[in-house]
Amino acid sequence: MGSYGKTEAVMNQVVVVTGxxxxxxxxxxxxxxxxxxxxxxxxxxxxxxxxAAEDVTRAGGTALAIPTDVADFEQVDAAAARVEEELGPIDVWVNVAFTSVFAPFGEIEPEEFRRVTEVSYLGYVHGTMAALHRMKERDRGTIVQVGSALAYRGIPLQSAYCGAKHAIQGFNEALRCELLHDGSGVRTTMVQMPAVNTPQFSWVRSKLPHQAQPVPPIYQPEVAARAVVHAADHPRRREYWVGGSTVGTLLANAVAPGVLDRYLAKTGYRSQQTRAKKSPDQPENLWSPADRERDFGAHGQFDDKATPKSVQLWASRHHGVVAAAGGALAATALAVWRRARA
Structure with a gap:
């Protein structure tokens, strides 16, 4: 496909984004x-x-807003049907929607844990089912699962969320194997995110004494968005890691998970809370949306601490160039070393 054809295809993409x-x-x-x-x-x-629909339109796209609770498969499937009727065949489906409860496991009620699981895990399953049903008939399409470093590494105070992310990781790997077995033209990929400055810390249910916060370093949501768009364009890679903290966490967990357990036991409570007391008026989105009467936007309350860039993301997107540069550097170093010994 020529550059014009590729640009035209991108402009005409039909994309579904949950959350x-x-x-x-x-x-x-x-x-x-x-x-x-x-x-x-x-x-x-x-x-x-x-x-959000106004944002899309202002940016130059066409928006279709569909009120949907992803915990209900019938709602998700009906939304997918409406998208194809009004916008056309779905090219990309991005699962993002989630909720959570910040609390020690012993303080979470069974119905709260169940609700987090239904939204944050089964919501992804429902979205994937609705998308896959339509994409497989055409033998094309891409499903992007927005994950987290916590898909591999559980941390204290987020047992329900970590459990959901681990579950997404497992089901997505199984699905990918099945698609490869079938020789399907449908692709699925996962993007593992770092701590991001989003409104979740202002609206998820929290039983902590202080204001919840992402564990630094914190990235702006636009960094995450660039990674998702890139993954949608290049879905043959099984997953992408965003942020140096994600890479460091996953590598440390692979090498010394027990050491990381003890480190998080000592630091995990403090690093996920600011010094400010939690507001008694803080909204919650566990059972009903916090933004039904107020728009929270893309950013949370940590703009002063969040970075809009990620060198690691650039490296991940250009891993071929990085590998070639690394090889060239290694060859140069070897040549210098040999001359020094000559």
Whole structure:
């Protein structure tokens, strides 16, 4: 396909983003809108959805906002049917939607844990099912699972969320194997995220005494969005790691998980809370959307601590160039060493 044909295909993409009213989902929807894609936004909050749709339109795309609770498969499947009726065949489906409870495991009620699992894990399953049913008939399409370093490494105070991310990792790997077995043209890939400055820390249910915060270093949601768009364009890679902290965490967990257990036991409670007391008026989105009457946007309250760039993301997107440069550097070093010994 020539450059014009490729550009035209990108402009005409039909993209579905779950959890599109805030945070990473909001930034992803906006990024696809900037490519003049036709973007369907799935979330529960009316104000957040409407504002996200305006973002997509303002960026140059076409927006379709569909109020959807991803925990309900019937709602998700109906949304997918509507997207194809109004926008056309779905090219890319991005699963982002989640909720959580910040609390020690012993303080989480069974119904709270179940709700987190239904949204944050089964929501991905439902989205994948709805997308795959339609994509397999055409033998094309891409499903992007927005994951986390916590898909591999559990941390204290986030047992429900970590459990969901681990589950997504497992089911996505199984699905990928099945698609490869079938020789399918449908692709699935996963993007493992670092700590991101999103509104989740202002609206998830928290039983902590102080304001919840992402564990530094913190990245802006636009960094995550760039990674998702790149993954959608290059879905043959099984997964992408975003941020140096993600790489460091996953490598440390692979080499010395027991040591990391003890380190997180000592630091995990403090590093996930600011010094400020939690506001008694903080909204919660566990059972109903926090943005039904107020738009929270893509960013959380940590703009002063978050970075808009990631050198590691650039390296991940250009790993061929990095490998070639590394090889050249190694060859040069070897040549210098041999001359020194001559």
């Amino acid at each position: 599109a009213s805030g945070g990473i989902g909001r930034a992803v929807a906006r990024a696809f809108g900037a490519r003049q894609a036709r973007v369907a936004l799935l979330a529960r909050g009316k104000e957040g959805l409407e504002a």
